[in-house]
Amino acid sequence: MSDQKPTFGHVPVMLRETLEYLVPPTPDCLMIDGTLGLAGHSSAFLSRHPGLRLVGVDADAEVQAIARARLEPYGERVRFVNSYFDEFFVDYAKEAEEGAAERPALVLFDFGVSMFHFRESGRGFSLQGDEALDMRLGSDAPRTAAELVNELDERELYRIISEYGEEPFAYKVAQAIVRERKAARIDSTARLADIVRGAVPSKVRYGRIHPATRTFQALRIAVNDELGRIGRAVDAAIACLADGGLLGCISFHSLEDRIVKLAFRAKAVKRERAYFKDDRESPIPVGEAERCLVVLTKKPVEPADDEVAANPASRSAKLRVAKAVAGTRP
Numbered sequence: 001m002s003d004q005k006p007t008f009g010h011v012p013v014m015l016r017e018t019l020e021y022l023v024p025p026t027p028d029c030l031m032i033d034g035t036l037g038l039a040g041h042s043s044a045f046l047s048r049h050p051g052l053r054l055v056g057v058d059a060d061a062e063v064q065a066i067a068r069a070r071l072e073p074y075g076e077r078v079r080f081v082n083s084y085f086d087e088f089f090v091d092y093a094k095e096a097e098e099g100a101a102e103r104p105a106l107v108l109f110d111f112g113v114s115m116f117h118f119r120e121s122g123r124g125f126s127l128q129g130d131e132a133l134d135m136r137l138g139s140d141a142p143r144t145a146a147e148l149v150n151e152l153d154e155r156e157l158y159r160i161i162s163e164y165g166e167e168p169f170a171y172k173v174a175q176a177i178v179r180e181r182k183a184a185r186i187d188s189t190a191r192l193a194d195i196v197r198g199a200v201p202s203k204v205r206y207g208r209i210h211p212a213t214r215t216f217q218a219l220r221i222a223v224n225d226e227l228g229r230i231g232r233a234v235d236a237a238i239a240c241l242a243d244g245g246l247l248g249c250i251s252f253h254s255l256e257d258r259i260v261k262l263a264f265r266a267k268a269v270k271r272e273r274a275y276f277k278d279d280r281e282s283p284i285p286v287g288e289a290e291r292c293l294v295v296l297t298k299k300p301v302e303p304a305d306d307e308v309a310a311n312p313a314s315r316s317a318k319l320r321v322a323k324a325v326a327g328t329r330p
């Protein structure tokens with residue numbers, strides 16, 4: 001479909017499904033794209049819905065400059081905010097509560113980093129080539145990946161690589177990093193990738209996926225506090241939504257998806273909560289009148305076979321969608 005044209009070599013993930021689920025309730029309403037990226041999703045929404053107005057949030061000013069150029073034809077319909085999405089939505093929720101900001105009818109998150117980060121940023125997100133180990137989305141992130149790799153103690157490195165990378169050989173990787181950094185500081189992606197390759201058992205050393213992929217993911221998550229920010233942002237976005245508003249979240253790994261699933265579950269109305277088997281993790285206050293959700297995707301929606309064939313990077317994507325309703329908790 002014409003909406004799925006690549007944007008600067010970037011193909012928006014699950015665009016067809018996102019457009020199908022997030023249908024504006026009125027022609028002239030507000031959408032907030034919490035992860036504007038290269039504006040692949042946003043440009044498709046703006047082109048399909050000529051009355052839609054959009055706020056595009058991204059922590060990365062460089063990416064946002066590209067999005068700004070792409071969305072220029074939409075003129076005043078678009079406003080750009082360079083901010084972390086959790087900070088943006090927490091502030092926005094307060095303003096909406098006070099009646100000082102328009103509640104959005106649509107909110108979209110497409111978590112992670114964009115193809116720009118891997119291919120062009122030069123900030124050490126990619127295992128291809130050799131770049132400085134930085135990985136910061138915003139220049140105000142407190143520590144670079146190189147600082148984490150060279151300064152954290154072995155136990156904390158192990159925790160990060162194991163928890164955020166779900167790396168089965170995290171212990172060996174953390175041990176190798178601490179050993180090698182004594183010889184010389186680890187400042188480049190190529191050196192870190194070699195250290196990780198040397199640390200894992202030979203049977204996984206030369207597989208289809210580079211053995212350092214999980215370690216790189218873990219460091220990126222830690223540098224940018226990605227999981228903490230997702231939790232805070234999803235909760236605040238739920239609080240912002242207009243009645244009947246729709247929230248779509250695209251995740252790329254189980255850690256992200258779990259945060260979204262639990263945030264939806266915690267706000268789901270009673271009828272919806274019955275669908276979830278184990279409800280004990282999210283105790284719900286009794287009798288409080290507040291924003292509730294109807295979860296529209298009982299199971300997360302996954303990309304269709306044709307999308308995975310055309311864009312293998314989409315294979316692990318999962319979309320969850322919920323609708324805001326005013327309600328009283330059971």
Ligand SMILES: C[S@@+](CC[C@H](N)C(=O)[O-])C[C@H]1O[C@@H](n2cnc3c(N)ncnc32)[C@H](O)[C@@H]1O
Nearest residue numbers: 012035037038039040041058059060084085110
């Ligand atoms: C997967 S890309 C989004 C791609 C976009 N949907 C598109 O179609 O072009 C994710 C974007 O979210 C941004 N991002 C990641 N974490 C963020 C955060 N905590 N706050 C704001 N932006 C963030 C990244 O800089 C990146 O541009």
